[in-house]
Amino acid sequence: MNVGLPHFLTVSAALFALGMFAVMSRRNAIGILMGVELMLNAANINFVAFSRYVQHGIDGQIMAAFVIVLAAAEAAVALAIVLAMFRNFGTVHADSVQSLKR
Amino acid sequence: MTGDLVFILLALLTIVPAIWVVFSPNIVHAGFALLFTLFGAAGLYAYMGADFIAVTQMMVYIGGVLVLVLFTVMMTRVPQGKRANYGLDRYVPAAVFALAVFGLLYKTITSVDWGASYTEPVPTVAEIGTNFMTNYIFPFEYVSLVLLAAMIGAAILIREQKPSQGASDQGEIDQEETEVPS
Numbered sequence: 570m571n572v573g574l575p576h577f578l579t580v581s582a583a584l585f586a587l588g589m590f591a592v593m594s595r596r597n598a599i600g601i602l603m604g605v606e607l608m609l610n611a612a613n614i615n616f617v618a619f620s621r622y623v624q625h626g627i628d629g630q631i632m633a634a635f636v637i638v639l640a641a642a643e644a645a646v647a648l649a650i651v652l653a654m655f656r657n658f659g660t661v662h663a664d665s666v667q668s669l670k671r
Numbered sequence: 672m673t674g675d676l677v678f679i680l681l682a683l684l685t686i687v688p689a690i691w692v693v694f695s696p697n698i699v700h701a702g703f704a705l706l707f708t709l710f711g712a713a714g715l716y717a718y719m720g721a722d723f724i725a726v727t728q729m730m731v732y733i734g735g736v737l738v739l740v741l742f743t744v745m746m747t748r749v750p751q752g753k754r755a756n757y758g759l760d761r762y763v764p765a766a767v768f769a770l771a772v773f774g775l776l777y778k779t780i781t782s783v784d785w786g787a788s789y790t791e792p793v794p795t796v797a798e799i800g801t802n803f804m805t806n807y808i809f810p811f812e813y814v815s816l817v818l819l820a821a822m823i824g825a826a827i828l829i830r831e832q833k834p835s836q837g838a839s840d841q842g843e844i845d846q847e848e849t850e851v852p853s
Contacts, residue, residue, distance in 0.1 A: 572678045574787035577715065578780045580682045584689055584708075586773035591693040593765035599744055603692055603705055606736065610712045613724075621719040622787040627798050631807055633716075633724050634799070637731050638814050642821035644736045648743040649825035655747040 577618035585611035598651045598663045602644065609640045674718075681718060685711030702741045709733050720792025723799050 584607055591604025613633045620629025651661055658666050688707035695701045709732045716725035803811050 572675055572718075573789070574785050575780050576678065576682070577719065579777060580685060580715065582773055582776035582780065583686050584712075585776065586769040587686075587689045587693050589772055590765050590769035593768060594693075594761050597698050599740060599747070600698055600701060603701055603740065606705065606732075606740075607689055607692065607708065610709065610732075613728075614712060614715055617716055617719050617721045617724055619785075621721065621792075622789070623785055625788075625790050627795060627802055630721050630724050630795060631799060631802055633721070634727055635810060635814055637724075637727055638818060641731050641736055642818050644739055645825045646821050646828070648739050649828040651743055652746060653828050661747045 574618055574622040577614055577622075581611040581614040581618070584608075584614070596662045596664055598654065598661045599648075601663060602647050602651070605647075606640065606644070609636060612636060678715075678718060681711055681714040683711075684708075685715060698744050699741075702737070702744050705740070706733060706737055709737060721795060723796045 588604040588607030588611060591607065592601050595601050595604060613636050616629040616633040616636065618629075620626060620633075654666055655661050660666065685708055688704040688711070691704035692701045692708060695704065709728065713725045713728040713733075716722075716728060
């Protein structure tokens with residue numbers, strides 16, 4: 570076996586499918602957020618793999634750095650929303666929260 | 672040969688805890704499994720010669736995002752008395768859809784000729800820094816603005832609300848403004 574682009578893409582596809590499954594099946598809002606993190610990591614692995622094996626440049630890695638920064642911002646805002654949701658509704662289950670205000 | 676072994680170990684380190692993240696009924700266990708998945712992804716970046724991205728992944732994801740996630744998990748523990756019914760009504764469609772997406776991606780990966788070739792890895796930190804300050808200066812500044820806005824938004828969302836809301840809202844703002852010069 571010679572490790573190349575398809576192997577990384579396969580790992581990334583598995584990670585993306587798992588993240589998508591978590592987003593669709595989890596009830597806990599934090600679990601949904603973890604699924605989103607998995608999907609963003611899958612996208613990042615793809616960016617770096619294509620930059621390494623196809624483009625032979627640096628642009629994909631810079632895009633991966635931007636994705637990491639935006640994931641951090643997304644996590645901060647989403648977890649703040651989860652905490653506000655817990656304070657107002659007393660639950661973190663996404664199914665049981667159906668209104669935008671108390 | 673050693674490289675292949677390292678890749679297999681890193682891929683397992685990425686995928687196996689990810690399965691645990693997805694299926695664990697305990698959200699705290701899922702959070703700690705996410706730690707290993709992110710670590711494995713950082714290892715994959717390092718394997719691909721992306722040293723800067725690997726270090727950034729460890730610092731931002733493992734040091735920042737994961738701590739935030741675990742912090743929120745600990746803050747929002749609900750009593751585990753009533754078990755939600757884990758019916759198949761939401762697992763089956765999700766599994767079917769996720770498997771379909773994986774099958775489609777795998778078929779695309781194996782059938783397309785990507786024109787991949789191997790080159791020796793080079794250190795990337797200096798080049799990434801130069802690019803951030805030249806070619807990517809506008810996205811760099813823009814993403815810092817986004818991060819600032821997200822931080823302010825999170826702080827406002829998380830702020831403790833006073834019980835007597837509404838009537839004293841305007842008064843509070845005025846008071847804060849008058850306190851600033853003194």
